[in-house]
Amino acid sequence: MTRSEYFERWAELHGGLDPRTSIPVQGWLTVTYVLAKPLVLLRMSPNAVTMLGMLVALSVPYWVVTDRLFVAGVVALVAGLIDNLDGAVAIMTGRSSDFGYVLDSVADRVGDAALLVGLGLAASTPWPAVAAACLAFLQEYTRARAAGVGFTEIGVISLSERPTRVLIVGMFLIAAATAGVIWALIGGWVALIVAVAGFGQVLWAVRSRLASSEG
Numbered sequence: 001m002t003r004s005e006y007f008e009r010w011a012e013l014h015g016g017l018d019p020r021t022s023i024p025v026q027g028w029l030t031v032t033y034v035l036a037k038p039l040v041l042l043r044m045s046p047n048a049v050t051m052l053g054m055l056v057a058l059s060v061p062y063w064v065v066t067d068r069l070f071v072a073g074v075v076a077l078v079a080g081l082i083d084n085l086d087g088a089v090a091i092m093t094g095r096s097s098d099f100g101y102v103l104d105s106v107a108d109r110v111g112d113a114a115l116l117v118g119l120g121l122a123a124s125t126p127w128p129a130v131a132a133a134c135l136a137f138l139q140e141y142t143r144a145r146a147a148g149v150g151f152t153e154i155g156v157i158s159l160s161e162r163p164t165r166v167l168i169v170g171m172f173l174i175a176a177a178t179a180g181v182i183w184a185l186i187g188g189w190v191a192l193i194v195a196v197a198g199f200g201q202v203l204w205a206v207r208s209r210l211a212s213s214e215g
Contacts, residue, residue, distance in 0.1 A: 028163040036088035046090040053083035057111035060118035073173030080166030128188035135195035160198020
């Protein structure tokens with residue numbers, strides 16, 4: 001499967017949204033496409049990749065509380081990559097399943113919480129990162145409820161998609177390790193601002209779709 005075919009298949013599974021319209025999403029999917037190829041050759045199942053990514057994400061708070069912030073940042077980025085590889089493997093092998101979709105959603109929410117809690121633990125004031133985690137959950141819950149009333153996708157890629165959250169946590173933990181822990185607090189605020197904007201985008205998109213369908 002070529003990269004273009006991978007993008008097209010990804011778009012089909014996400015309500016026709018072209019990942020090439022978002023530079024962060026396009027870049028992220030390009031990386032996962034390249035890294036998924038060896039896993040496809042090893043015949044690793046998408047569900048196994050999902051569980052591996054979640055377990056790696058759950059280790060981030062441990063690295064933070066043991067004062068290894070640089071390791072925590074790198075592990076956060078690795079966890080995000082692994083988490084996205086399950087979808088890439090499923091697309092490239094045609095082994096997607098309803099259970100895999102549910103498992104991936106649960107693992108993503110657990111991973112989001114672990115990463116943002118880890119960022120909060122590294123900061124002098126943890127609540128901005130924790131609030132960002134709550135808003136990330138609400139954003140995805142809103143998407144799920146929209147699906148419950150018949151929308152397979154709501155037609156928007158928000159500012160606060162999972163790749164963005166992973167990059168914020170990873171980069172600011174690394175910055176905190178190399179330039180001072182104040183960067184963990186700054187990262188928490190950045191995550192919160194992005195989460196507010198992203199949740200607002202999704203909520204507005206759902207409202208607009210519902211209004212147009214009812215009108």
